[in-house]
Amino acid sequence: MDRIAEFRKWKVQCLSKADLSRKGSVDEDVVELVQFLNMRDQFFTTSSCAGRILLLDGGINGFEVQKQNCCWLLVTHKPCVKDDVIVALKKANGDATLKFEPFVLHVQCRQLQDAQILAVRSTHGLEVPLIHKGKLMVTEEYIDFLLNVANQKMEENKKRIERFYNCLQHALERETMTNLHPKIKEKNNSSYTYKKQRNQEKARSQCITKENVKELENDDDDVGINITIFPEDY
Template sequence: MDLSAEFKRWKAQCLGKADLSRKGSVDEDMLEIVQLLNGQEQFFTTSSCAGRIILLDGSVNGSEVQKQNCCWLLVTHKACVKDDVIVALKKAKGDAVLKFEPLVLHVQCRQLEDAQILHSVAIDSGFRNSGITVGKRGKIMLAVRSTHGLEVPLSHQGKLMVTEEYINFLLKIANQKMEENKKRIERLYHCLQHALEKETVSTTSHPKEKVNTSYIHKKKRNPAKARGKRVTEENDKELENNDHDDPGISVTIFPEDY
């Protein structure tokens, strides 16, 4: 199979689809990064979120909100104020949870070497939960993620369980995390620009050899053993869910100090 031609087909197909996200468009803080990546032959973005503060109302299983059964009471990609949360909480009928979710970006890469370049950029920019997966059909995906999230339950069966003072305290923390997230996004963009410029010069001087992904599939079934990397069940499952038409992830690479 010609992976280069297949990659071009995947890219054209993905970028030609309508945006089915809740917002229907790329977040403003992510626009430059998405445009930069999609303008390169070796990359294209499959999904992204710049980071957000959300208030969810739904059933709770353990400590995790079941998103498919929940109601979105509040969503903002900017700093949030207490009054907005209080007003939104009045609509809660179940178990309301306040969350801050940092940037998430999924990029399909033409070759493993391309994904490794982006992975290094992501780690250096502060997104230390980033990882690479390789699917059986040769799809190479990079997930850019961070660990500085926040998730706190506020109500149970519609009854507020905390004080307004505590909500204000939580929002200060969430807003601080949002500000840090924005700084990391800016750092990611500048580091990405530098890395791509450097790679262009390097490729012109020394053309890269093609990565044999079929060899990777056969030789590295156990990524933790083969590369000495830590692979978590949660990370592996999440990345696999972002490759619906390519089941069976064969390689997952995560940083040593995750």
Template sequence: MDRSAEFRRWKAQCLSKVDLSRKGSVDEDVAEIVQLLNGREQFFTTSSCSGRIILLDESINGFEVKKQNCCWLLVTHKPCIKDDLMVALKNANGDAVLKFEPLVLHVQCRQLEDAQILHSVAIESGFRNSGITVGKRGKTMLAVRSTHGLEVPLSHRGKLMVTEDYIDFLLKIANQKMEENKKRIERFYNCLQQALERQTITKSHPKEKINKKNNSYSHKKKRNLEKAHGKCITEENDKERENDDDTVINATVFPEDY
């Protein structure tokens, strides 16, 4: 089985699986990007999160956080409301941590060239922590990530360790990051559309690209011939002056490509 056929089979298998994420569906703000990528033969998404503000109640054993014992007190993919956060904090028995996590998108790509196109789009859109991984049998994945996250502890063993004014301050920052994240997602979608359109045009009209190169070569060749012809005329005039009794010394400077 060739690589393209294998990729199509793998894509069909992955997209037919049940969504096992906590939410069970694709987030609204990233749905268009997921649909656009999955609609192209050279891509498919394996996981995504549009970005979220979460409050976790973490169990601590020494300095190690046991992630399996975390309790999700609050999660929202929209700007967070203070009243909702304060109600959630009352249910914290361990160490409550407020987090903002920006967009995460994992995309399997048919070949490295496809991943490089997406990587350029991600970087251009502001997701500068994105990276490409090439695994076994040439499987290529792009992870779209950003660095503008936030993680702040609020309580210890159920006791609130910060003031409400500080919580107001943190929520303002978290919500600003959420808005910036949404703008980057919109830029990513727009840039992705343009990049895929350019790719389609290039593949659909390869002869035009060749003709443009040939036309460019022809014009350059014509200019060089005209320059060379002008040089010959000048040299002939110089020879005529050398045979003239009233010789005039004339220095002509030509470009280096003569």
């Protein structure tokens, strides 16, 4: 069996399995994106989250919160209000942490060139401890402030999903057109080679300043995508 046939078989097997997430289904805000990827021959998704605000109780294990060892006091994929958090905090027994987790998408890719289209990252998150050993360590006013921040991140997260989806559609359309017209592909490759050479020459003539390094470390304009290339030994 060739690699393309093996990938198709693996895709069918994975997509036929039940959704193993706590919710048991794909989040509404990413359903269209997930379906779009799974309809492409070169991709299939293994898990996803549209972004969420959650409150975790780590029990007696301190701040080393792990999903399998903690209690989910509250989880929502929509903007959250303070009253819901206050009620949920009353159930905490150990160290409770408020988190915002941005959009995450895990994708299996048939080959490297397919994965390069999806190679983006994000640091658009939030994690703040609220309770330590059952004692509330912050004021309700501060909780209200944190929720405003988390809700703003949730709204920005939705915009990033839309932006990523639109960019992905355009990128795959260009790839399809390039494959259909070899002369365009040859022209694009020549242009890419020329630009790459110019960039390499420019890089050799410049030094990266501390400010540049800091800017790169703080760059969080992209959504978070985890990509796996189809393994050779599958």
